[in-house]
Amino acid sequence: MTATTTGRRRRRRLPDWTRPWLLLSPALFVVLVLFTGGLVLGFMQSLNYMPIIGKNDFNFDAYVEIFNDRVFWMSLRLSLYIAFVSTAISIVLAVACALLIHHTARGRRVTTFIFQFNLPIPHIVGAVAMLFLLAQGGLLSRISFALGLTDSPGDFYPMTNDRGAIGIIAEYVWKETVFIGVVVLAALARGVGDYEDLARTLGASRWRRFWHVILPLITPAIVSTSVIVFAFGFGAFEVPFLLGQPFPAALPVLAYRNFADVDLNARSEAMAIAMVIAVITAVAVFVYTWLSRRYVRSES
Amino acid sequence: MPKGNRTLRVGVASVLSLSLAAAVAAPVGADGHIPSWEEVLAEAEGQTVNMHMWSGADNINTYMDGWVTDAAAELGITFNRVPGDAPDIVNKVLGEKQAGKDDGGSVDMIWINGENFRTAKQADLLLCDWAESLPNRQYIQETAGINTDFGTPVDGCESPWGGAQFVFVYDEAKVPEPPSSMTELLEWIEANPGQFTYSAPPDFTGSVFVRHVLYHANGGYEDLLGPFDQERFDAAAEKTWEILNGIEPSLWRGGETYPQTKEELDNLYSNGEISMTMTYGPTEVGPLVDNGVYPETTKMFVFDHGTIGNTHFVTIPYNANSQAGALAVANILISPEAQLVRAQPDSWSADPIIDPALTEFEAEFAEVPLHPSVLSAAERSVNANPELVADYVTETEKGWTENVLQR
Numbered sequence: 001m002t003a004t005t006t007g008r009r010r011r012r013r014l015p016d017w018t019r020p021w022l023l024l025s026p027a028l029f030v031v032l033v034l035f036t037g038g039l040v041l042g043f044m045q046s047l048n049y050m051p052i053i054g055k056n057d058f059n060f061d062a063y064v065e066i067f068n069d070r071v072f073w074m075s076l077r078l079s080l081y082i083a084f085v086s087t088a089i090s091i092v093l094a095v096a097c098a099l100l101i102h103h104t105a106r107g108r109r110v111t112t113f114i115f116q117f118n119l120p121i122p123h124i125v126g127a128v129a130m131l132f133l134l135a136q137g138g139l140l141s142r143i144s145f146a147l148g149l150t151d152s153p154g155d156f157y158p159m160t161n162d163r164g165a166i167g168i169i170a171e172y173v174w175k176e177t178v179f180i181g182v183v184v185l186a187a188l189a190r191g192v193g194d195y196e197d198l199a200r201t202l203g204a205s206r207w208r209r210f211w212h213v214i215l216p217l218i219t220p221a222i223v224s225t226s227v228i229v230f231a232f233g234f235g236a237f238e239v240p241f242l243l244g245q246p247f248p249a250a251l252p253v254l255a256y257r258n259f260a261d262v263d264l265n266a267r268s269e270a271m272a273i274a275m276v277i278a279v280i281t282a283v284a285v286f287v288y289t290w291l292s293r294r295y296v297r298s299e300s
Numbered sequence: 301m302p303k304g305n306r307t308l309r310v311g312v313a314s315v316l317s318l319s320l321a322a323a324v325a326a327p328v329g330a331d332g333h334i335p336s337w338e339e340v341l342a343e344a345e346g347q348t349v350n351m352h353m354w355s356g357a358d359n360i361n362t363y364m365d366g367w368v369t370d371a372a373a374e375l376g377i378t379f380n381r382v383p384g385d386a387p388d389i390v391n392k393v394l395g396e397k398q399a400g401k402d403d404g405g406s407v408d409m410i411w412i413n414g415e416n417f418r419t420a421k422q423a424d425l426l427l428c429d430w431a432e433s434l435p436n437r438q439y440i441q442e443t444a445g446i447n448t449d450f451g452t453p454v455d456g457c458e459s460p461w462g463g464a465q466f467v468f469v470y471d472e473a474k475v476p477e478p479p480s481s482m483t484e485l486l487e488w489i490e491a492n493p494g495q496f497t498y499s500a501p502p503d504f505t506g507s508v509f510v511r512h513v514l515y516h517a518n519g520g521y522e523d524l525l526g527p528f529d530q531e532r533f534d535a536a537a538e539k540t541w542e543i544l545n546g547i548e549p550s551l552w553r554g555g556e557t558y559p560q561t562k563e564e565l566d567n568l569y570s571n572g573e574i575s576m577t578m579t580y581g582p583t584e585v586g587p588l589v590d591n592g593v594y595p596e597t598t599k600m601f602v603f604d605h606g607t608i609g610n611t612h613f614v615t616i617p618y619n620a621n622s623q624a625g626a627l628a629v630a631n632i633l634i635s636p637e638a639q640l641v642r643a644q645p646d647s648w649s650a651d652p653i654i655d656p657a658l659t660e661f662e663a664e665f666a667e668v669p670l671h672p673s674v675l676s677a678a679e680r681s682v683n684a685n686p687e688l689v690a691d692y693v694t695e696t697e698k699g700w701t702e703n704v705l706q707r
Contacts (some may be wrong), residue, residue, distance in 0.1 A: 006686050052397065052423070053423070071706055074608065137571030137572075137573050152573075153571060153572065156555075158553060158557075161558075161560075162557070163556065187447075245557045246500040247557075247701075247705045259391070260387045261387075261417075262387060262416065262419045262502075262694055264394075264419070264423070292480075
C-alpha cells in the first residue's frame with residue numbers, strides 16, 4: 001500500500017459500506033424512479049384510482065372484472081403456451097448448435113459469427129421478416145405456388161395470425177436460440193474440454209459424456225438465459241401484436257387494447273392485466289434465483 | 301470473499317410520493333387578450349409543430365412532408381409529421397395531463413374525428429374556440445357535417461380538413477358484376493368463400509363496415525339518428541351479429557381470424573388473397589393502382605342505398621408547445637392552394653373540404669382529372685348515409701368483439 005492511498009483513506013469520512021451504494025446510485029435512481037415509479041402508478045390505476053376521470057376510491061373492481069372474464073384466462077393460457085414452447089425449443093436448438101460449433105475444428109470463428117448474426121436485430125424486425133416469410137402471401141407460400149404444391153395463397157398452411165401461434169413461436173425461437181446458444185458456448189469454452197477429455201480417457205461414451213459432464217456444466221447458463229427468455233416471451237408485446245390472432249390475443253396485447261380503449265374506464269383493467277404480467281414475471285425470476293442458489297450450493 | 305459483494309435488493313416497498321399536480325402553468329391567453337392573426341403568425345415564426353397523425357398511406361405522407369412542410373417553412377415554421385394512431389395520441393396527451401404537464405406538451409396537432417375527438421373533448425384535452433377564426437375558414441361552407449362530429453358538437457375545438465365516403469374496392473377481373481346492395485354483397489360473400497373479409501373493429505375501416513351491416517339489419521339508419529338509444533341498438537345489434545356470424549365460415553380463413561388493421565386487409569387484396577377490400581379514403585386508390593400495389597383491374601362500388609360519409613379534422617391539444625404554429629398550420633391546410641395540390645391524382649388525390657366556388661381556383665378544381673379506378677365524388681355521395689353519435693360506434697365495436705370475434 002502506498003502512502004498516497006493511505007492518506008486518502010484517512011481523509012475519507014463516509015463509512016466503507018456506503019461506497020457501493022454511492023457508485024450504484026445513478027443506476028438505482030433510474031430503477032427506482034422510472035421503473036418502480038411506473039409500477040406504483042400502474043398499481044394505483046389498477047385499483048381504480050384515477051382522479052383525472054373522477055375516480056378517487058381504491059377498490060379491486062378491475063381485478064374482479066378480469067378474473068371473471070374468460071377472455072383473460074384464454075389470453076393467459078396463450079401467453080404461457082407461447083413462453084413455454086418457445087423457450088423449450090430454443091433451449092434444445094441452442095444446446096445442439098453450441099455443441100456443434102464447439103466441436104467444429106475448422107472455421108469455428110466464421111460459424112460462430114454467422115450463428116450470432118441476428119443478435120443485434122430487434123424483435124420487431126424479426127416479426128416483420130416472419131410475416132414476409134411465413135404468411136399465406138409470403139415467400140414460402142409463393143415458392144410452394146410456383147412449384148405447384150398449392151393452387152392459391154389460401155391453400156398454404158396458415159402460420160401467421162394462426163391458432164397455434166406458429167409465427168410468434170418461430171420468431172422467438174429464431175432470436176432466442178442464438179441468445180441462449182452464445183451463453184452456452186461461453187460456458188463450454190470455460191474448460192469443459194478438459195473434463196470431457198478426462199471422461200473420454202476413462203471410457204465414457206459420447207452420450208454419457210453429454211449427460212454427466214457437459215450438461216451439468218452448462219446447466220447454470222441454460223437456466224439463467226431461459227428464465228430471461230421465458231419472461232420476455234411472456235411479457236413482450238410487439239411480436240404477438242404483429243403475428244398473433246385478434247382473439248385470443250396474448251396477455252400484453254390484451255392489456256394494450258384495454259389501455260388504448262376509447263373508454264377510459266378500461267384503463268384500470270389494462271393496468272390490472274399489466275400487474276398480473278409483472279407478478280408472473282417476478283415469480284419466474286424468484287424461481288430462478290432459488291434454483292440457482294440451490295444448484296450452486298449442491299455444487300460446492 | 302470481499303466485503304460488500306452482496307446482492308443489492310431494491311425494496312419495492314420504498315415509498316415514492318410523486319406529486320402529480322405540482323406543475324401548473326398559466327393557461328394561454330389568461331390575460332383576456334385575443335391575439336390578432338398577425339400576432340399569431342409573429343409568434344409562430346421559429347416554432348416547431350409536431351403533428352401526430354395516422355401515417356399508413358405513402359401519398360398522404362409525401363404530401364405532408366413535401367408541400368405542407370414547405371408552406372410552413374415559408375412562415376418560418378418547422379413542420380414535423382409524427383406517425384401514430386389517434387387513440388394512442390389522445391392517450392399520450394392524457395398521460396401528459398395526468399402528469400401535470402399543462403404546457404410544453406409534445407403534441408401540437410392531431411388528425412382526428414369521431415370517438416377519439418369525443419374522448420379528447422370529454423377529458424378537456426383540447427384547445428377550443430379557434431377553428432372558426434382561422435382566416436381560411438371563409439372558404440368552407442357551414443354544414444351540419446362540419447359542426448358536429450359523430451354527434452359531438454365541434455365547438456371550434458377542431459378544424460375540418462377533409463371529407464370522405466366509405467367505398468368497396470374490388471378486382472374487376474375476379475368480380476365482373478359487383479353487388480349493388482348489402483343484400484347482394486352478403487349473397488356474393490356466401491357464393492365466393494374465402495374471397496372477402498374485413499378488419500377487426502375497433503379498426504376504423506372494419507368498424508364502418510360493421511355499421512353498414514347494422515344499418516342494413518335495422519332496415520335503415522333513420523330511426524338510429526339522434527341520441528344513443530340502448531333498446532334500439534340492442535335490437536339492431538342482435539340481428540347484426542347474426543348476419544356477421546352467418547357469413548363467418550365464408551370469410552377469408554373461414555372467419556377463424558380477421559386482419560387487425562386496414563393495412564393488413566389491403567395487403568391481402570394486393571396479394572390477391574381476397575377479391576375485395578374497402579376504404580374510407582376512396583381517392584387513395586388511384587395512386588395505389590398507378591404504383592402497381594393494386595391490380596390495374598381495380599374498381600370501386602357503393603351501394604345503391606348509399607354509403608356512410610364523414611368529415612375528418614385537425615385539432616390542437618390544450619398543452620401544445622407551439623400553439624401559434626399549430627394554428628398557422630391548421631390555416632395552411634384549408635387554404636385553396638393546399639386543397640388544390642392535395643386534390644391532384646399524383647398527390648393525395650383527396651376531395652376538397654372547401655367550396656371551390658368560393659376560391660379563385662374554381663376552374664383548376666374542375667380540371668382535376670379523375671382516376672379510372674375511382675368513382676367521382678358525386679357518384680359516391682348519392683343517398684349519402686350519416687354517421688351516428690359516437691356511443692353507437694363504441695357500442696358496436698364492443699359488441700362485435702364480444703359477439704362475433706370472441707364467440
